Amino acid sequence: MRRAGGRRSVAFGPRALSARLAELLPDFPQVSVCVAFSGGPDSTALLGALAATRAPPLELRAIHIDHRLHPHSRRWSAHCARVARALAVPLTVLSATVAPLPGESLEAAARTVRYRRLGEALRDGEALLTAHHEDDQLETVLLQLLRGAGLAGIAAMPARAPLARGFLVRPLLAWSRQELVAYLRARGLEWIEDPMNSELRLDRNYLRARVLPAIRERWPAAATTVTRTARHTAEAQRLLDELGRADVARAAFGARLSAKVLRALTPERRRNALRYWITAAGYRPPPASRLEEIAGPVLAARSDAQPRVSWPGAVVLREADLLSLSASPGPGDRASCPPGASPLPEVSWSWGRGRSRVLPGYGGRLTLKPDERGPLDLEALPATLTVRGRRGGERLRPVRGGPHRALKSLMQEARVPVAERGRRPLVYAGDTLIAVAGLWLDESVQASAASRRRARLIWSAAD
Structure with a gap:
């Protein structure tokens, strides 16, 4: 199946794609897959080949994200709808608002919001397929090297990784852009070209247009050999992750870390543990x-100093001996968010279809665990719940027959660390706050002696 150097010797097509998916998804074709469909040549080739192989029990659908960054974005969405309809593939079009954080590029911000929207739309156990190919892998490794990235960056894109409630799978990493376009032309499939791809002010485009042609002229197998280097680097990163996981477990105090335990590590292990904890x-x-x-300096500071370090998207705060991690507000959130509030994404949860819900950006998951003595009445819940972060002014009634209480006051009385208050997921039924994850339930959903189906709402922060 492969030539020396790891390159596939078979041409891209439905049969070769099915063989690769069988390697990446052991239950294939008894799986549900969702294609991230941009309408460009790469994702069109992926969707077209999948549609040609589709047969029960394979479940296939596609999602198109409209970033609304280009005046023709609606036209592109319409094109994707036409192609999906011609291939008899169900398509969902989702919009996204891109707001770069300070120091963040528009490309990076768009990528972040794209994966967040895709992750939120993913079903339990479903595989999200993206059309990254061999040339993308080469570009990614070179860009990461030029930016001074560590092993995680140079390891580039894995063929499979966890994502939300399912998996992210990249089945095309063994084929080049040229091979995918050849398949499209042979099948008469149409695609669109994003004019942004010709903007040489963007690093990836400049690398693709000006640098890589010279590299390929001198080293024709560059993509294959660099991909091999990325695999070696990924293996080394996995070993570092195992070490980081063990060090974080020793330093953990709930979702926080002990500064004293971290100070006992060597500087290299300390940085590795902190990096693992954050990611x-x-x-x-x-x-x-x-x-x-x-x-x-943060770990060495006095216990009463309360130092903090922030970067786009996150902030680390030390209180006494403990380090906590939380989301930092975006550029438009500082004025509107009260202290402890959070610009975390709003997440929909159809709990009847999945009793556990990973919450991207919150650093954990919520689970409704059936329990005949549980404090929550399942029959009081609507079919779909909404999870969001604090916005200020929230109130609920935690004691049956008691008064409504301000969430701010409840958190102060419970001595919830300031850095954790904005990260606590709030669960809503419509516009009514019914639960604060791991802390309080509103009277409206509390179980009584007459409740027939009871459960516990469990908040599990990431280890």
Whole structure:
């Protein structure tokens, strides 16, 4: 199946794609897959080949994200709808609002919101298929090297990774862009070209247009050999992750970390543990300078100093001996969010279809666990719940027959750490706050002696 160097010797097509998916998804074709469909050549080739192989029990659908960054974005959505209809593939079009954080590029912000929207739309156990190919992998590794990335960056894109309630799968990493376009032309499939791809002010486009042609002329197998290097690097990163996971477990105090335990580690292990703790909670790793600051001055500070370090998307705060991690507000959120409030994403939860819900950005998951003595009445819940972060002014009635209480006051009385208050998921039935994850239930959903179906709402923060 492969030539020396790991390159596939078979041409891209439905049969070759099915064989690759069988390697990545052991239950294939008894699986549900969802294609991230942009309408460009790569995702069109992926969707077209999948549609040609589709047969029960394979469940296939597609999602198109409209970032609304280009005046023709609606036209592109319509094109995707036409192609999906011609291939008899159900398509969902989702819109996204892109708001870069300070120091963040528009590309990076769009990528973040795209994966968040895709993750939120993913069903339990479903595989999200993206059309990243061999040339994308080469570009990613070179860009990460030029940016001074560590092993995690150079390891580039894995063929399979967890995502929300399912998996992210990249089945095309063994084929080149040229091979995918050849397949499209042979099948007469139409695609669209994003004019942004010709903007040489963007690093990836400049690399693709000006640098890679010269590299390929001198080293024709560059994509294959660099992909092999990325695999070796990914293996080394997995070993570091195992070490980081063990060090974080020793330092953990709930979702927080002991500064004393971290100080006992060597500087290298300390930075590795902090990086693992941050990324495992769903946040982007901090720049090297910020990581050094957390691993050095923050851990060495007096216990009453309460130092903090922030970077786009996250903030680390030390209170006494404990480090806590939370989301930092975006550019438009500072004025509207009260202290402890959170610009976390709003997440829909159809709990009847899945009793456990991973919450991207919150650093954990909510689970409704059936329990005949549980405090929550399942029959009092609507079919769909909404989870969101604090916005200020929330109230609920935690004691049956008692008064409505301000959430701010409840958290102060319970001595919930300031850094955790904005990260606590709030569960709503319509516009009514019915639960604060792991802390309080509103009277409206509390179980009584007459309740027939009871449960516990469990909040599990990421380890």
